Amino acid sequence: MNEPKKEWPWHIGGALLGLVVVxxxxxxxxxxxxxxxxxAAGHILEFFSPEYVAGTIHYFKAAPPVADWQVMFxxxxxxxxxxxxxxxxxxxxxxxxxxxxxxxGKNKTKRYLQTFAGGFLLVFGSRLAGGCTSGxxxxxxxxxxxxxxxxxxxxxxxxxxxxxxxxxxxDI
Amino acid sequence: xxxxxxxGIPAGILALGLVTGVAFGFVIFKSGASRYENILKMLLLKxxxxxxxxxxxxxxxxxxxxxxxxxIYIAPVQLVRLVAGGLIxxxxxxxxxxxxxxxxxxxxxxxxxxxxxxxxxxxxxxxxAHLYPVLEKPLINPLNYGALTIGSLLGSNLIGLIVLxxxxxxxxVVLQKIK
Numbered sequence: 473m474n475e476p477k478k479e480w481p482w483h484i485g486g487a488l489l490g491l492v493v494v495x496x497x498x499x500x501x502x503x504x505x506x507x508x509x510x511x512a513a514g515h516i517l518e519f520f521s522p523e524y525v526a527g528t529i530h531y532f533k534a535a536p537p538v539a540d541w542q543v544m545f546x547x548x549x550x551x552x553x554x555x556x557x558x559x560x561x562x563x564x565x566x567x568x569x570x571x572x573x574x575x576x577g578k579n580k581t582k583r584y585l586q587t588f589a590g591g592f593l594l595v596f597g598s599r600l601a602g603g604c605t606s607g608x609x610x611x612x613x614x615x616x617x618x619x620x621x622x623x624x625x626x627x628x629x630x631x632x633x634x635x636x637x638x639x640x641x642x643d644i
Numbered sequence: 645x646x647x648x649x650x651x652g653i654p655a656g657i658l659a660l661g662l663v664t665g666v667a668f669g670f671v672i673f674k675s676g677a678s679r680y681e682n683i684l685k686m687l688l689l690k691x692x693x694x695x696x697x698x699x700x701x702x703x704x705x706x707x708x709x710x711x712x713x714x715x716i717y718i719a720p721v722q723l724v725r726l727v728a729g730g731l732i733x734x735x736x737x738x739x740x741x742x743x744x745x746x747x748x749x750x751x752x753x754x755x756x757x758x759x760x761x762x763x764x765x766x767x768x769x770x771x772x773a774h775l776y777p778v779l780e781k782p783l784i785n786p787l788n789y790g791a792l793t794i795g796s797l798l799g800s801n802l803i804g805l806i807v808l809x810x811x812x813x814x815x816x817v818v819l820q821k822i823k
Contacts, residue, residue: 480671480674482675482693482700485697489668489671489704490707491704492664492668493709494714495664496668497709498712498714500657500716509766541657541658542661546665547662548669549666549668549745550752551669551752552666552668552669553669553678553748553753553754555666556674563754564754565754565756566754569741570681584756584759587739587740588761588764590740591760591762592764593732593733593735593739593764594736594747594764595768597729597730597732597733598733601725604744605698605746608719608726609702613702616706616801617718617792618721619722619726619792622727622730623726623733625730626731627730627731631733631734631735631737633734634737635684636688
C-alpha cells in the first residue's frame with residue numbers, strides 16, 4: 473500500500489490546509505488547480521499547431537499557456553507527492569487502489585480507463601463551472617462565495633449517486 | 645527558463661507558487677485526501693473524514709482571510725454553469741476517486757492510475773477550449789446573479805463569517821457523531 477502509516481486527524485490537517493490557504497491569499501494568490509490543465513493543453517497543442525492555439529480559440533487567449541503562480545503551485549503538488557513517496561512512505565507506488573480491486577477486480581486496464589474518463593469529466597466539469605475543489609470550493613468558500621456552495625451541492629449530489637451506483641451490490 | 649522570462653512573471657512569484665503547492669499537497673497527502681479509498685468512502689456516505697477536513701480548512705481560511713482583509717476574487721453565481729459543471733465534476737470525482745488537485749499529489753506518490761486521470765484532464769481542457777464558443781451562450785452566461793457572498797446577502801461580512809462558521813462547524817460536529 474502506498475499510504476502513510478498514520479494520517480493526520482482531520483481537524484489538524486484541515487487547520488493546516490486552512491493556514492496554507494491564508495498564506496496563499498495574503499501573498500496575493502487564491503489557490504486553484506484547473507486552469508493549469510488548460511495551460512498544459514494549450515502548450516501541447518501549440519507544439520503541434522501554433523496557428524490553432526493563437527488564431528481560432530479565444531479561450532486560450534484569456535488563459536495563455538505560460539508559467540504563472542498557479543502552474544508552479546500545481547508542480548508543487550506533484551513534488552509534494554514525490555516527497556511523500558520517497559521520504560515518507562518509501563515504496564514503489566501502487567498500480568490500482570486496494571478498495572477498487574476489492575470491488576471490481578485486478579484488471580488494471582479497466583481501472584486506468586475509468587480514471588481517464590473520471591479525469592476527463594473532472595476537468596471538463598471544472599472548466600464549465602469555472603473552478604474545481606481547490607479554486608471554487610476552498611478558495612471560494614473561504615471568501616464566503618455563494619458560488620462555492622452551489623458547486624459543492626451539485627458535485628456531491630452527482631458524486632454520491634455515481635458512487636452508490638458503481639458500488640451497488642458490492643460489499644465494501 | 646526562457647519561457648518563464650517571456651511571461652514576465654517575477655521568479656519570486658513563481659517560487660512562492662511552488663512552495664505553496666508543496667505545502668498544500670503535503671497536507672493533502674498527510675490527511676489522506678489523495679487516497680481513492682477515502683474519497684469513495686465519503687461519497688458512499690461511510691466515512692466523512694475528508695468532508696470534515698475540507699470544511700475545517702474552509703473555516704480556518706475564512707477567519708484568516710477576514711482578519712487580513714485579503715479577499716481576492718469572488719466567483720459570480722452563474723447558476724447554470726455551476727450546477728452543470730458541478731454535476732459533471734461529481735461523476736468524475738466518483739469514477740476517479742481524485743479531484744484535479746489531489747490527482748497531481750497522487751501522481752507524485754507513484755499511483756499509476758493518476759497518470760491516466762491527468763491525461764484525461766488535459767484532453768478535457770483541450771475539448772472544452774474548442775467547444776467554449778458553442779457552450780458560452782447556453783451554459784456559461786445564463787442566470788448570472790453576480791458576485792454574491794454570504795456576507796453580501798446578510799449585509800455584513802462579519803455576520804456572513806459567523807454564519808459560515810456556525811453552519812460548517814455544526815455540520816462537522818453532526819458528521820463526527822454519525823462517523
